[in-house]
Amino acid sequence: MTLTPLLEPHWMNAVLPEIILSISGILMILFDAFAPKARGAMAPLAVLLLMVAAASESMVAGGVFFGGTWETGALTQIFDLVFLLTALLATLFSREYLRREQIEGGEFYALLMWGTVGMMMMAKGLDLLIVVLGLEMLSICIFVLVGYHRRIAISNEASLKYFLMGAFATGFILYGTALFYGACGSTKLSDLANFFQTADPHNPLLTVAFILLMAGLGFKLALAPFHAWAPDVYQGAPTPVAAWLSVAPKVATLMALVRIFWAMGPVAQHAGWMHIVAVLSILSMIIGNAVAIAQRDLKRMLAYSGIAHVGYMMIAMLTVREDSVAAVAVYAVTYALMNVGAFGVVSMLAKNQNDPQTLDDIAGLGFRRPFYGLALSVCMFSLSGLPPTAGFVSKFYIFKTAVESGHSTVALIGILTSIVSVYYYLRVVYFLYMKEGGEGETAIDSGVFGVAALTISIVGILLIGIYPTPLFERAGAAARALLLGQ
Amino acid sequence: MTGLLTVVLFLPIAGAILLVFLPKDIPGPIKGGGLLVSLLTFLASLAIVGRFHDGIGGFQLVESHAWIPQWGINYTVGVYGISLWLVLLTTLLTPVVILASWNSIHKHPKEYVISMLVMESAMIGAFLAMDLVLFYVFFELMLLPMYLIIGVWGGKNRIYAAIKFFLFTIAGSLLMLLGIIYLGFQQVHLTAGGVPTFEITQLYGLSLPPHIQTILFFAFALAFAIKVPLFPLHTWLPDAHVEAPTGGSIILAGVMLKMGTYGFLRFVLPFFPDASIHYAPLLICLSVIGIIYGALVAWVQPDMKKLVAYSSVSHLGFCVMGIFAINQASIEGSILQMVNHGLSTGALFLLVGVVYERRHTRMLADYGGIARTMPVYTVFFVIAMLSSVGLPGLNGFVGEFLILAGSFQTHPGYATVAAIGVILAAIYLLWLIQAVFFGPITKDENRSIPDIAWNEIAAVVPLIIMIVWIGIHPNTFLRRMEPSVQQLLATVRGEQPEKVMTASLAAAATRSPVAQTLLSVRSGARMRGRQGLSVGVQGPKGAQTEVSVLRVTR
Structure with missing residues (x-):
């Protein structure tokens, strides 16, 4: 009997970004503690550290590490970069937001970084326990970040809501994991995959385990009917946090789901589990888009739109194969750019954070402040999936894989609900350009950092929209490498 | 000259991008610039007629570049007898519109001219595109400037009209998008070798089974019937026209409605x-x-x-x-x-x-x-x-x-x-x-x-x-x-x-x-x-x- 060494050679390289981010977070806190006078330098430092982490991605060795519990590869790299991009944009938007609200502190940036580490663990874990560990690490950061605006009531309320609901969700995931462990004796995805080769698809234990797992992960995804927390939490959370929260954790959870669904293989299809997923996806698209129409609060509207967008991404997950995984990866990149960009503009509205940021606050903004109007319009057009934006090619990709996998009906529902969605996205553009701002116009408070972040968003959205080929190539190759081991 | 069509297609949008950088308080030069760009486009489009060979039924002056090769989507443009005059109509009407609104647009003239030029590029693109997805991109791109033109510069009830216009058209075109995807997918199945393509010349010869033809026919026909507009889908049109500024009405009636009839000729029939x-x-x-x-x-x-x-x-x-x-x-x-x-x-x-x-x-x-x-x-x-x-x-x-x-x-x-x-x-x-x-x-x-x-x-x-x-x-x-x-x-x-x-x-x-x-x-x-x-x-x-x-x- 040979013992496999617990630590493979080059293991350091496999967790390089995580190490950098963890240390960076500690640095940020120490910086705040020892040099409180130099607080102005904190955000630039955080940006720099995030960029270092992104640069270190190129040094990450691909392969399986830590006794088959950790996998790095081209696809995890793409997802890592999405997490880092989201964190970077959120940091840029936070700087001006936190200063305006006078709550800047080193721990804010540290929590963003540690949360990113948690997401990286979820995306790379080959063991359900690693996924849960990453999820918990992320969740704790979210609890604190959502309540970061500690002097205002709705921020505290949001934090408490997320904490209570999140605790239950984690419980569900752990129960589900435990039941899978009971059925096959391991929490490793490779063992699960072997087990599912011969598993009886009609074993009720497995079905219960799957439903529990989906309920827990569905909560993190804000997938209907587990979405109820999202609008309240986004509304209460500091807006840059909401931006980050609406994208990164969802993307990380999707990556974990890709691995889990792939391990389940054909059983998932036989047992009709994918029908459950299809129902969740359809429900999300319908509820998200329909309820968003009724929202005048921008953050709540974006919350519901986010629910719908997870629904779209879940369409691709119905059949896990190279193309659909690549589609999810592409959608994740796009979604990060457009959703964080949209929240970013909202975060610049200088008004009392206890009051909702409504459509009236952006009335006439398009002509008053053309750049911000343009940025928000581009994000809206991309969210509604109109060419020539990234939203269009990403949606096209999703629907294409759906049609090819034989999910034309779900795709049709997706198309019909996106017609509905056009209405409320367009309403934002209507307020931007066709409505005159009244007496008490809300000012836009933004500096170099906000402009930089919005520029990244707009350029990214248009670039992917007009010439998506390089991204498609990378995502396609990465997905093939992950699933087929090429 | 190769690339003539590309020049005609992108000249207006390039002009629009240049105009973005002009300060907004000089309406004269902005309108003049817009007029100049649209006139240059018109002259360039006359060159298309000059190079057009009469006796050929197929596509001419074709240019093709890979765009999204993974899916067989290319940037392919070409002109043929059916689209030639519609392109000319577009390039003729745009300077006319800019001239006609010279003194009637007082509010935000810069944004108005930019919208018109983007609109022109989108319309020309839709007429020239030989790739279904490329066509779709331009087809949708048209909606945005027209939405703004009606909604910003329109009459009293402009918001209602603009949103109605947008929702009607997008409803049809999104269903057509699904049709396009499905058509591409069918094409891969039906042809030997199964290379994905959205090139319309490749799709022309495709003999689809009747029931699939019926489904796709309605997906496409609905989009174009709304655009034409065919009774009973016409209700958006009077609203849009009445509320739109004069320039918007001219472009809407003059060219945009033709997208519907043109779509029937170019896609639905063949x-x-x-x-x-x-x-x-x-x-x-x-x-x-x-x-x-x-x-x-x-x-x-x-x-x-x-x-x-x-x-x-x-x-x-x-x-x-x-x-x-x-x-x-x-x-x-x-x-x-x-x-x-x-x-x-x-x-x-x-x-x-x-x-x-x-x-x-x-x-x-x-x-x-x-x-x-x-x-x-x-x-x-x-x-x-x-x-x-x-x-x-x-x-x-x-x-x-x-x-x-x-x-x-x-x-x-x-x-x-x-x-x-x-x-x-x-x-x-x-x-x-x-x-x-x-x-x-x-x-x-x-x-x-x-x-x-x-x-x-x-x-x-x-x-x-x-x-x-x-x-x-x-x-x-x-x-x-x-x-x-x-x-x-x-x-x-x-x-x-x-x-x-x-x-x-x-x-x-x-x-x-x-x-x-x-x-x-x-x-x-x-x-x-x-x-x-x-x-x-x-x-x-x-x-x-x-x-x-x-x-x-x-």
């Missing part, structure tokens, strides 16, 4: 020939209802702009009827009528805008007798109106005549009913002229309206020239579209081009005297070649024939 032939009566029926309904509703409108808007529903009905009559004459007539409608309705909207600028009302009741105060204006208006009515010697006659004569061969009943629409058009447009221009001056404000201004004259004169040119020498235009239409018919019928030509003419000759006249007109046109007689000269005879259409069926 992609789904069996379904098209099977459902042709349905579409013809709807278009005939639209012709009569549009005309009747136009008749009772108290608002000039609304009257012209409903007349569009009627006129576009002719185009759709001509397309689905599926024969050479009717389709050529439809294409010509698309251009005609762009010119005459564009001119009418422009001229309605002229008086609206001066009096801020479009109600017929507020005018009367202004021929005396605005004599030059009246001349232009009457010419545009007569073109819209279909007076022999002007463009509208040729188009309508070809459509009716062609449709009569395949659907005599519908063609007869549709011919009533021509008479109704004469009634409501003459009624308009009577109420606005002649009779006593009843309102004091009308005694001192300044006549049409230089920029408005400059805008309308090119349209009038084209109206007369097409009217007296349609062969310039028909000659270039003929081979492409033949090829289209061959694709639809699954035959060789030459056979179709003779077959359809022979069939035409045997069936009715109208068709025989048509045959003689058409073969005469062919023999005459470049210089000879024109249909316009035969005007009176043509008018008689038109009457005989009615008589024969009675």
Whole structure:
């Protein structure tokens, strides 16, 4: 009997970004503690550290590490970069937001970084326990970040809501994991995959385990009917946090789901589990888009739109194969750019954070402040999936894989609900350009950092929209490498 | 010069990007810049006509570059007989629109000119694209500037109109998107080798199973029927037109509506020939209802702009009827009528805008007798109106005549009913002229309206020239579209081009005297070649024939 060494050679390289981010977070806190006078330098430092982490991605060795519990590869790299991009944009938007609200502190940036580490663990874990560990690490950061605006009531309320609901969700995931462990004796995805080769698809234990797992992960995804927390939490959370929260954790959870669904293989299809997923996806698209129409609060509207967008991404997950995984990866990149960009503009509205940021606050903004109007319009057009934006090619990709996998009906529902969605996205553009701002116009408070972040968003959205080929190539190759081991 | 089409396609958008960097408080240079860009585009598009070879039915000046090679999506543009004149119409109307709104757009002129230029690129792109996805991108891109044009610069009820316009069109086009994806997927399955492609020339030969054709036919037809708009999907049009600023109305009626009819010709007929032939009566029926309904509703409108808007529903009905009559004459007539409608309705909207600028009302009741105060204006208006009515010697006659004569061969009943629409058009447009221009001056404000201004004259004169040119020498235009239409018919019928030509003419000759006249007109046109007689000269005879259409069926 040979013992496999617990630590493979080059293991350091496999967790390089995580190490950098963890240390960076500690640095940020120490910086705040020892040099409180130099607080102005904190955000630039955080940006720099995030960029270092992104640069270190190129040094990450691909392969399986830590006794088959950790996998790095081209696809995890793409997802890592999405997490880092989201964190970077959120940091840029936070700087001006936190200063305006006078709550800047080193721990804010540290929590963003540690949360990113948690997401990286979820995306790379080959063991359900690693996924849960990453999820918990992320969740704790979210609890604190959502309540970061500690002097205002709705921020505290949001934090408490997320904490209570999140605790239950984690419980569900752990129960589900435990039941899978009971059925096959391991929490490793490779063992699960072997087990599912011969598993009886009609074993009720497995079905219960799957439903529990989906309920827990569905909560993190804000997938209907587990979405109820999202609008309240986004509304209460500091807006840059909401931006980050609406994208990164969802993307990380999707990556974990890709691995889990792939391990389940054909059983998932036989047992009709994918029908459950299809129902969740359809429900999300319908509820998200329909309820968003009724929202005048921008953050709540974006919350519901986010629910719908997870629904779209879940369409691709119905059949896990190279193309659909690549589609999810592409959608994740796009979604990060457009959703964080949209929240970013909202975060610049200088008004009392206890009051909702409504459509009236952006009335006439398009002509008053053309750049911000343009940025928000581009994000809206991309969210509604109109060419020539990234939203269009990403949606096209999703629907294409759906049609090819034989999910034309779900795709049709997706198309019909996106017609509905056009209405409320367009309403934002209507307020931007066709409505005159009244007496008490809300000012836009933004500096170099906000402009930089919005520029990244707009350029990214248009670039992917007009010439998506390089991204498609990378995502396609990465997905093939992950699933087929090429 | 290779890349000519790309130049024409991207010149306006490049100009728009340059304009973004101009400060917004200098409206003169901004409008001038916009005009210059659109005129350059027009000149470049004339070069397309120069390089266009008459005898070829297929695509010309084709350029192709890989865009998203993984999915077989390419940037492929090309021009053929059916799209040539529509491209020219677009490049002609854009400078006209910028000129026409020179003094009428005071609010945010920079954004207005930018929207117009983006719009122009999108429209040209949709006409030139030879790749379905590329077409779709431009097709959707058109919506954004038009939404802003209606919503920002429009009238009182502009928001409602803009949103209604956007939602109607996007609903159709998103379903078409699913159709496009499904078509691409079917294509991979049906062809050996299974290389994905969205190139329309590859998709033309595809023989899809009938049930799939039916599904896809409706997915595509719905999108285009909303755009045309075909009865009963037309309700967005009057709202959009009434609220849109003059420039927006001209572009909307002049070019955007043609996307629908063009889409039928370019995609629906050749992609789904069996379904098209099977459902042709349905579409013809709807278009005939639209012709009569549009005309009747136009008749009772108290608002000039609304009257012209409903007349569009009627006129576009002719185009759709001509397309689905599926024969050479009717389709050529439809294409010509698309251009005609762009010119005459564009001119009418422009001229309605002229008086609206001066009096801020479009109600017929507020005018009367202004021929005396605005004599030059009246001349232009009457010419545009007569073109819209279909007076022999002007463009509208040729188009309508070809459509009716062609449709009569395949659907005599519908063609007869549709011919009533021509008479109704004469009634409501003459009624308009009577109420606005002649009779006593009843309102004091009308005694001192300044006549049409230089920029408005400059805008309308090119349209009038084209109206007369097409009217007296349609062969310039028909000659270039003929081979492409033949090829289209061959694709639809699954035959060789030459056979179709003779077959359809022979069939035409045997069936009715109208068709025989048509045959003689058409073969005469062919023999005459470049210089000879024109249909316009035969005007009176043509008018008689038109009457005989009615008589024969009675």
